[in-house]
Amino acid sequence: MSNNVWPPVPTNEDDHGREARLAAEREAKRISDEIDRALEQERQDLRKNRPQTKILLLGQAESGKSTMIKNFQIFFCPSQFAAETDAWRTVIHLNLARFVNYVLQLLSTTGGKADPNARMLQMRLSPLKQVELILSRAINAESPSQLSSPTEDSSRPTWRPRPAPEVSIRGGTGWKGLMRRRRGSSAVKSPAISDELENARQILDACKDDIVALWQSPTLRALEDDGMDLHHHARYFLDNAARVADKSYTPTTDDILRARLRTLGVEEYRMTMETAAEKGADWVFYDVGGSRNQRAAWASYFDDVNAVIFLCPMSGFNQRLQEDSSVNRLFDSMELWETVCKSKLLGNAMFILLLNKADLLYAKLKAGVKFEDYVASYHGRPNKAEYVADYLREQMILTHRTCSPKRRQLHAHVTCAIDTNVMGAVLNSIRDSILVVILKQTTLL
Numbered sequence: 221m222s223n224n225v226w227p228p229v230p231t232n233e234d235d236h237g238r239e240a241r242l243a244a245e246r247e248a249k250r251i252s253d254e255i256d257r258a259l260e261q262e263r264q265d266l267r268k269n270r271p272q273t274k275i276l277l278l279g280q281a282e283s284g285k286s287t288m289i290k291n292f293q294i295f296f297c298p299s300q301f302a303a304e305t306d307a308w309r310t311v312i313h314l315n316l317a318r319f320v321n322y323v324l325q326l327l328s329t330t331g332g333k334a335d336p337n338a339r340m341l342q343m344r345l346s347p348l349k350q351v352e353l354i355l356s357r358a359i360n361a362e363s364p365s366q367l368s369s370p371t372e373d374s375s376r377p378t379w380r381p382r383p384a385p386e387v388s389i390r391g392g393t394g395w396k397g398l399m400r401r402r403r404g405s406s407a408v409k410s411p412a413i414s415d416e417l418e419n420a421r422q423i424l425d426a427c428k429d430d431i432v433a434l435w436q437s438p439t440l441r442a443l444e445d446d447g448m449d450l451h452h453h454a455r456y457f458l459d460n461a462a463r464v465a466d467k468s469y470t471p472t473t474d475d476i477l478r479a480r481l482r483t484l485g486v487e488e489y490r491m492t493m494e495t496a497a498e499k500g501a502d503w504v505f506y507d508v509g510g511s512r513n514q515r516a517a518w519a520s521y522f523d524d525v526n527a528v529i530f531l532c533p534m535s536g537f538n539q540r541l542q543e544d545s546s547v548n549r550l551f552d553s554m555e556l557w558e559t560v561c562k563s564k565l566l567g568n569a570m571f572i573l574l575l576n577k578a579d580l581l582y583a584k585l586k587a588g589v590k591f592e593d594y595v596a597s598y599h600g601r602p603n604k605a606e607y608v609a610d611y612l613r614e615q616m617i618l619t620h621r622t623c624s625p626k627r628r629q630l631h632a633h634v635t636c637a638i639d640t641n642v643m644g645a646v647l648n649s650i651r652d653s654i655l656v657v658i659l660k661q662t663t664l665l
Contacts, residue, residue: 273503273658274524276569278560279531280553281482281542284576285507287637288529289489290477292505294640295647296498297491301476308476309469310417312457313424314355314387315480316464317348319454320431324348326443338439344430347423354420356387387481421467428465435461452580453478477638483509498655522565527654529572530560531637534612535580537594548594557616561623570657571620572650573632575612579639581605609634629657 230237277285293301324342434440435458440448450458456478457464464475471479489505506525536549557573560566582605585591591608592598601607613632620630631653633646 273501273526273654275503275505275654276522276525276528277505277507277531278528278556279576280533280536280549280556281509283531283533283553284574284635284637285529285531286481286483286487287477288531288574289505289507291637291640291643291647292503293491294473295644296493296495296503296651299494300491305471305476308471308479310355310358311387311481312464312471312475312479313420314352314359315453316431316457316461317352317355317420317424318387319450319458320345320348320434321352322450323434323440323443323448326448327439335437335439338434338437341430341434341437345427345434348427351420351423354416358417359387424465425467428462431458431461431465435459451480453480473640474638477640483507485509498651522563525566525569526658527570527572528560528566529574529650530557531574531576532557532612532616533577533580534575534609535577535584537581537591537608538584538589550595554615554619558619558623561620562625564625567625567628569628570653571628571630572653573613573616573620573630574637574646575609575616575632575634576637578605578609578634579636581608629653 230241233241277288279285290301293304324345327338327342444450457475460475463469486509487507489507491503491505493499493501493503532553533549536553539549541547541549541552561571585603585605585608590603592601592603598608598611601611613634617630617632631650633649635646636642
């Protein structure tokens with residue numbers, strides 16, 4: 221008999237005594253299990269009923285809202301962020317496959333422009349169409365829109381393709397389910413999905429050298445001269461295609477920050493904070509689709525939020541809305557900001573303004589693009605990023621002051637959401653500001 225049994229078995233125990241002892245142990249275990257279940261239920265009830273911090277992220281499409289969500293995870297929920305790495309690998313591979321297929325379709329459209337080497341690469345890379353289909357199905361992504369046909373003006377043939385199609389998901393469908401499966405939750409991971417994903421990764425690995433060759437080919441440079449429109453995120457992954465397509469690939473933090481996943485509708489993100497000051501607190505973020513045809517649904521999320529984070533992409537000053545080419549992106553952001561400031565439903569919320577994409581603004585101005593050519597009121601001022609950012613900050617603070625239904629706090633920051641070195645200090649400031657507001661709203665301060 222083991223000496224590790226506790227309580228020790230009596231040395232003179234008979235059969236009747238043994239049966240009585242075992243019955244008592246079973247009853248004690250039953251009571252202990254009931255206590256454990258009651259405690260667990262109490263913990264769940266407390267978690268369910270405790271106050272949640274609700275944060276609304278607003279801004280036009282491609283303003284950086286989803287990237288801000290990732291930043292919050294990196295700094296305040298690092299284990300959650302790490303657990304989702306494998307899911308982001310699927311999204312990144314889909315980004316890469318879709319970018320390459322976009323380029324291949326352009327090559328096909330140009331017909332005789334493609335040189336023999338490019339035509340050979342088209343054939344060798346054709347399996348990426350199946351890869352895109354598999355990965356899109358895995359995360360319930362929307363089908364990409366068709367490329368527009370080339371058109372001609374009165375002087376010479378000109379290519380005017382639509383921008384490379386983005387990976388898009390509908391809020392609340394599929395994507396979060398994929399994340400849960402990747403984290404190994406109670407949901408059972410489908411063997412069929414796993415096999416398909418593995419096959420897609422093997423195809424990508426087999427095609428990586430050809431992807432690199434295509435991206436570096438003179439034919440691609442000619443397409444760029446003819447107006448091929450690739451998002452800077454697309455260029456990042458194509459520049460890193462050999463690493464990203466490799467079968468041993470694991471996404472880096474920079475990769476995940478640059479992965480494009482456009483939200484159609486509203487996506488809810490629940491984070492249990494892991495940092496000391498608010499460890500265990502639940503923060504709920506609502507990432508609201510920013511396209512013009514989605515903004516009508518915003519108001520239903522305005523009630524009972526603690527803070528609004530509004531992102532204005534400063535680099536959009538010389539761009540037009542994809543959904544309405546007659547509207548300047550920066551002017552649209554300014555008008556949208558005014559509308560949000562006027563909302564009485566948000567009267568009690570703290571406002572945080574993020575003048576985002578400072579890196580792209582800097583690059584454009586350094587390349588010689590004149591801000592004053594697009595914003596007449598800036599005439600005569602220095603064409604430097606810091607001056608432009610200060611000007612936009614002043615204008616938007618003034619709008620907030622004059623349009624708010626009542627006096628409230630506003631915190632403004634100039635940001636580059638893909639630069640974690642910069643974002644750390646900004647996010648700590650945002651977190652501290654929100655915590656102060658929560659304390660005030662709960663009458664504890």
